[in-house]
Amino acid sequence: MPPSSDPDAPPCQVAPALVDRLLDIRRIYHERDIERFPRARQVLDRFPDAERIEVLSHQVIPGLYGNEGNVGDWVRNKREVLVLGEKKSLAARRNERSSDWIAPSTANGCAMACSYCYVPRRKGYANPITVFTNIEKIIAYLERHALRQGRKPEPNQCDPVDWVYDIGENSDCSVDAMVSDNVRDLVDLFARLPNAKASFATKLVNRDLLGYDPRGGTRVRFSLMPEKTSRLVDIRTSKVADRIAALDDFVEAGYEVHLNLSPVIVHEGWLDDWAQLLDQVADATSERTKAQLAAEIIFLTHNEDLHAVNLGWHPRGEDLLWRPDLQQAKRSQSGQCNVRYKSPWKGRWVQQLTALLADRLPSCRVRYAF
Template identity: 55%
Template structure:
């Protein structure tokens, strides 16, 4: 039985697709929460009380804490990627119990978007194994990895939290340990010490997302404290994980450079030599969304005061037509240069894999 913090997840209601009861992982999940009220639904995408739930923002965190959805991943496919990984693997889950107010994932499925665990894990793993076999040996190093094809397994969820609910993540790491030419990666804002026992043998890269602690308390709602994430880096490196830092999102506000100096100093003071030698980072400046802004104003307006500033942001339309905001080009160029300079001065051993 997996150990779950009740203040993070206290499942009272489970919505599930009928086929879930025929799959081992689905049965395991249903048995794990015997006191939960069960609701059979046609599709994990079509739940009237949840899909399009931006109108009930006052229940935002309650939904994320109390509701679990169990479904089947219908489109099991892998697509190319260019920054954090070579490929994006089929999702093991969708949604999150944490409430980072800038996150793009909630916009895809009802905004509050509690966790949906996909029960057809065997099908997903077979697909990944076949896809990796087709790639063959990686003959040319790139900024992603010098040796392995890297698959992001957590694009639409936080794998560290997903691993509290099922063995989907553990099973996936076991697969990559067997694959001769590939490794897994995911970003996280939660420290799950149970994952120290996974023994990935260098075939999994965890990217701890970090920002200054003060602003994290406002923007990273229901996540592990920044100091706890930093302290975990040593432990995960010692346990056979490759550990990088995901400085994301970088938010521009008064005294941001001062706060990042303190953050980088804490990293340097905390990490042991082995962790420093393998450390790399990725840096992603804030992108926001107009509709998510309107929802956030209903439940967390203080956070919006840090990330919604149209006077210094410009519109960027997504492929689906959504209106996103990012820092204006000239300002962003200055911010990128400032961050590069600061990181080089304080963590000269930490290579930036990419920054934008």
């Protein structure tokens, strides 16, 4: 089944209220001759009134990226700006934590504005959605890559049977699906691959995905944290209660559904808040959903540069995220200055939360925790 990039195909259909809440696209930056891709034409048709601005590269947009003055327009740029480009370098990277492989991105950036998100660190003062329009090439690459792997030789923490490909490392696929059919094409691909499964984490309930036909080939990891913490740092996302309410529906639609308990943010009374959240999940989900649940638990890693950016548009969130009394600096492989919770405190906190999960939601196994 080929990707749905027929030039005569209608644009993706998304609930208008959801689109209106997150997107009001007024400017589309695009690489030269982008309309040679059917997917680009679909997106341009989706937003016909947007100003079109040609740029040399989706990665180099003067006045948008690298412009410190854009911090004050952080959310406005997410709402009003879209970028179209070609994904020129295709490679699946080994991961072996949440997934076996990180798939080549079909999008980058997000219309939501979680203040702890690591993706903006690389862009510089603006982080709107970039859509990669050469979806046919990406799909073909992934299909060849998955088939070359053959059968998975043994179970691992990613999956007991399938090779797992993370298709949303640099974006939220539930949001991407509001802009183009790239996500639908990926779900269709993994529905037919005999030995591979797609996976993505999301903080948005996009019920249009319930109309896809995943046939067990896509794992949706709903990100959860206590509601009062989420209200402060999960900007422009779905309410946590709405995410929990969607779990059964996505299972019934043929998705595998896991929980992404992330990021775990430590503060006074944090463990009591997590107990309440896990009780909510237990009370709201069916036995069928509970039986297939698994969780990954990821404690907060913050970044010095992102902290500085956040102070320019959402300083209240930094009261939770930037805690020098609890955190220690750690230089990343790319040379950035990150902060993580101090050892050995973090180890004890991981044990406390995993024990709490075993008590409040015992059917939910932990795939990994750190």
